[in-house]
Amino acid sequence: MGAITWGPEIAAVYDTVNAAQSAPSVLGPMVDMLSQLAGDGRALEFAVGTGRVALPLSDRGVPVQAIELSPHMVDRLHGKPGADRVPVTIGDMTTTRLPGQFRLVYLVANTIMNVTTQEEQLAVFVNAAAHLEPTGCFVLEVIVPQLRRVPPGEVARVFCLDPEHVGIETFDDVVGQVAWSHHWFEVDGRLVRHSAPYRYVWPSELDLMARLAGLRRRARWAGWDRQPFKSDSESQVVVYEKPLAGEPGAPPG
Template identity: 50%
Template structure:
């Protein structure tokens, strides 16, 4: 199953959850604050802009935002909220597609680099970010830390969410460095829907090597968008790479 099959019309139609989850002010606010700071008065390019969860409010804060997006249904949802003059978007793969202009910031949020299923594709994503940035520009990624320490011998699954009407768990293939996220939702009494998405997980150290291969240097790493210290127990990280001046 390709990524364009995962991010289909059905998924796009229920992706936006205004005010809650990924769209909650306490989640989105610190993200936008940090991205405005990192853009440093310049233009920003969002890889895998999706329905515009981050890109649209970032543009509303005065940062010129361009996007790259592979899924036509996700892009259609974005277009219902912002026209091409407000947030221009190139339809294509974030590892290879080219957007016009030069940017001071390229960003990739909410684990999306893991949607590229090979190491080579992930390296090309770093290289593509480098090509789009002006000298001194930054590439920032938000990514979870693989939860392999939670796997006892003989077990390959970790539950990450269990609430009324929803259960989510990840299954790991530690040899192939792959995980599959399983999302069970109760749509109505007795009616359930299963969605699976496939990912290649990677560690911060591997990301740093990808950055080095592409020409970046690591500028900072924090546990979240608000700037909390990254530790061995942090479940995720926000890493900022800089193109040399």
């Protein structure tokens, strides 16, 4: 499988290096939207990680289940308050199937790109659609590729230059849309280095994957605050819905 699994070293520092993403100003709008879309139904998170989103969503009263490829990340989740209310299945989000249907399936923090082939990214959409009840939603949060920021003749760019984090991405396979993300983190006085490939995906490509999976786009915003998506937006939050049988966009049969 063309996917990235976080090992024990990264799992151990994941919450520390991503602490800003757990701030109420970041999580609040995200959990607001997800809880609204879930309503009185169940939610399923693909790639739950250490539970940054699943736990506060569960605290809102939404029944949440999850799939996660890395057992090391799940170990971290299990050590947090409320983890007993979020059952996690170890498996990959392209094929792992849970019983029943869900009102909401969501995949955040650019994790669709951790699946590094187009075929398997499409399989994520197909698996999400298979878990959804009619009129249910699949929500994606992912960056917009920033190739225009790479000067002509160069193959890399620095995307983060902070005292505690240096991040460089290299565009290694433009045909396959595979790049590498390289990070150097300062954590508790030591340097942690991490590099991994990802497959960047364009907004129109996401929409086509959704159509092939029997979903249709309901909305695309520049972020969780629902600001309009524009040609220069650097990120996107997309809501796809599963049509009722017989409606336009519904799969045959």
